[in-house]
Amino acid sequence: MLMTQLKERKDLHLWRDRVAISARSGNKIKINDSLLINFCSSDYLGIATDSEVCQAFKEGIDIYGFGSTSSALISGYYKAHQVLEEQFADFLGRESAILFNSGYLANLGLITVLAGRNSTIFSDKLCHASLIDAIKLSAAKHWRYKHNDVAHLQSRLNQFDSANKLIVTESIFSMEGDIAPLQNIVDCVQQTNATLLVDDAHGLGVLGKNGAGICEALALTTKQVPALVSPLGKAFASFGAIVSGSKELITALMQFGRTYIYTTALPPALVHATITALQIIKNAHWRREKLAKLIQFFIKSAQQRNISIRSECAIPIQSIMIKSSAKVLALQKLLYNKGFLVSAIRPPTVPVNTSRIRISLNYEHTENQITDLLDLIAEFYESHTRLL
Ligand SMILES: Cc1ncc(COP(=O)(O)O)c(C=O)c1O
Numbered sequence: 001m002l003m004t005q006l007k008e009r010k011d012l013h014l015w016r017d018r019v020a021i022s023a024r025s026g027n028k029i030k031i032n033d034s035l036l037i038n039f040c041s042s043d044y045l046g047i048a049t050d051s052e053v054c055q056a057f058k059e060g061i062d063i064y065g066f067g068s069t070s071s072a073l074i075s076g077y078y079k080a081h082q083v084l085e086e087q088f089a090d091f092l093g094r095e096s097a098i099l100f101n102s103g104y105l106a107n108l109g110l111i112t113v114l115a116g117r118n119s120t121i122f123s124d125k126l127c128h129a130s131l132i133d134a135i136k137l138s139a140a141k142h143w144r145y146k147h148n149d150v151a152h153l154q155s156r157l158n159q160f161d162s163a164n165k166l167i168v169t170e171s172i173f174s175m176e177g178d179i180a181p182l183q184n185i186v187d188c189v190q191q192t193n194a195t196l197l198v199d200d201a202h203g204l205g206v207l208g209k210n211g212a213g214i215c216e217a218l219a220l221t222t223k224q225v226p227a228l229v230s231p232l233g234k235a236f237a238s239f240g241a242i243v244s245g246s247k248e249l250i251t252a253l254m255q256f257g258r259t260y261i262y263t264t265a266l267p268p269a270l271v272h273a274t275i276t277a278l279q280i281i282k283n284a285h286w287r288r289e290k291l292a293k294l295i296q297f298f299i300k301s302a303q304q305r306n307i308s309i310r311s312e313c314a315i316p317i318q319s320i321m322i323k324s325s326a327k328v329l330a331l332q333k334l335l336y337n338k339g340f341l342v343s344a345i346r347p348p349t350v351p352v353n354t355s356r357i358r359i360s361l362n363y364e365h366t367e368n369q370i371t372d373l374l375d376l377i378a379e380f381y382e383s384h385t386r387l388l
Contacts, residue, residue: 013325014346025049026364029341036336037369039359040343042234044206044316045287046364047277053237056276060269068265073254076265080272087278088242092212092230094222096250097242100259101266103201103231104130106241108137109257110227111166114195115140120162122153122194124169126176129349131168131199140166147176150184157192165194171214172202175350175358177319178311182214186224197227205235206316211281211288222246235281238274240266291316291363298361298370305378316361319345320377321354328355331380340373 009015023030026049027038047053060080070076081099089097100106111134115121119140123131126147135142143160145153153167167189169180182198189196200213208216215225222228222245231241243253253260295314302309302318310319322328325346332344335357346355357377361370 013329014348019341027362031341034336034339036339036341037365037373038341039361039365039373040341041362042202042360043237044235044291044360044362045211045281045284046362047205047235047280048237050237050277050280052280053273053277057269057273060272063272064268066269067267070265071261071263072265073261078265078268078271080268080275081265084271084275084278085242087275088230089244091210091278091282092215092228092242092244094228094244096247097244098250098253098257098260099266099271100241100243100257101263102239103199103229103233103241104133105259105263106229106231106243107131107134107199109253109259110197110229110243111135111168112138112258113252113256114138114197114227115164115166118162119164119166120160121166121168122156122160123167124148124173124180126170126173127168128170128174128199128201131170135168147173148178148180150181150188153185154188157188157194165192166197167194168197169199170202171198171200171207172313172315172317174202174317175319175345175356176310177315177317177358178313179214179315182220182225183218186220190224195226196224197229198225199229199231201229201231201234201241202315202317204230204232205281205284206288206291209285211235211284232274236274236277238277239270240274287363291361294361294363294365294367294370297367298359298374301370301374305374305381307374307377307381310356318359318361320357320359322356323353325355327384328357331357331377334380335373335376338372338376340369340376342373 019031021029029036029038068076085097107130115138117139121135121140121142125144143156145156203214205211207213226245228244232238299312328344335342343358345358
């Protein structure tokens with residue numbers, strides 16, 4: 001059975017491989033003996049190798065030692081966890097916040113607390129796997145609406161009324177490289193008694209004047225977005241995820257959130273370093289400005305080369321549709337051999353026949369690097385145009 005599945009995965013060009021990075025500095029990485037420019041990391045603001053954050057990590061080890069050695073409700077909750085939660089609630093302008101061990105676990109814990117067998121969940125069709133798995137685990141009735149289509153969401157809400165309704169979306173869709181029409185979703189949800197959950201994995205750090213994410217960018221309140229998930233593995237270059245909202249919600253997560261309760265808490269030294277990352281991100285205005293300029297440069301340069309990018313939204317994730325999985329792998333390999341690491345996104349991560357190259361921009365990239373990358377993609381594009 002497994003042999004057949006594995007063979008099929010290979011035959012359909014869907015095989016996944018890992019590459020071991022042996023060293024990195026900023027967005028430059030070393031794999032075997034090759035030096036590459038990393039165009040597929042979510043370290044949008046260069047926090048992963050920031051000297052102050054790395055120093056804080058070492059300091060955290062001196063203060064707390066290595067692991068937390070227990071779950072949060074036993075003895076794994078340290079001062080660092082408490083300070084980070086308090087500072088995050090303040091940063092996001094929300095009543096309360098709680099630190100989960102990852103975005104995946106936050107989504108599982110949050111959705112299973114907010115919805116159960118008698119609830120109905122409406123989710124964007126292209127929501128992240130962690131949200132889909134959480135919805136399945138909740139055992140709620142589930143309806144998907146077309147990607148970013150508020151009229152379709154509205155018709156779903158009209159059609160399938162329920163006493164407990166939860167609407168689930170991401171802010172920035174990481175595989176599409178586009179942004180949810182969140183203000184319209186909020187307006188639509190406000191006419192019902194539904195709860196809105198937003199996963200801001202790729203908005204945190206990048207969107208909003210101070211990098212607090214989509215809610216800051218659109219001035220959305222806790223009343224409008226009662227459940228906000230802010231994963232820390234992307235622009236924060238850390239690990240874990242903050243869930244924020246009312247005191248009542250956060251208390252309920254601490255009492256009933258199984259993925260919060262039944263797992264060892266994050267190492268306090270890591271959390272200590274994340275507090276420093278938060279200070280840096282709040283003040284990283286010029287890094288955000290530089291990143292925004294690079295994004296504009298990328299979009300304009302792609303247009304000049306007739307490379308059709310998926311959404312042209314001003315966000316650090318840009319997706320180039322290739323469709324065929326075999327071709328997307330060929331393009332990835334070509335770029336790798338020329339010194340660029342990009343991701344080849346294929347099913348089941350995205351729907352069949354929508355394989356794509358995903359490029360993640362970082363404020364430390366240069367216009368020259370982007371130009372060289374796009375020239376190579378344009379060359380490939382031209383030689384395969386008829387087939388794409
Ligand atoms: C939208 C979204 N939600 C959740 C996650 C999961 O976060 P984590 O990697 O912290 O588990 C990711 C990242 O993979 C993501 O892109």
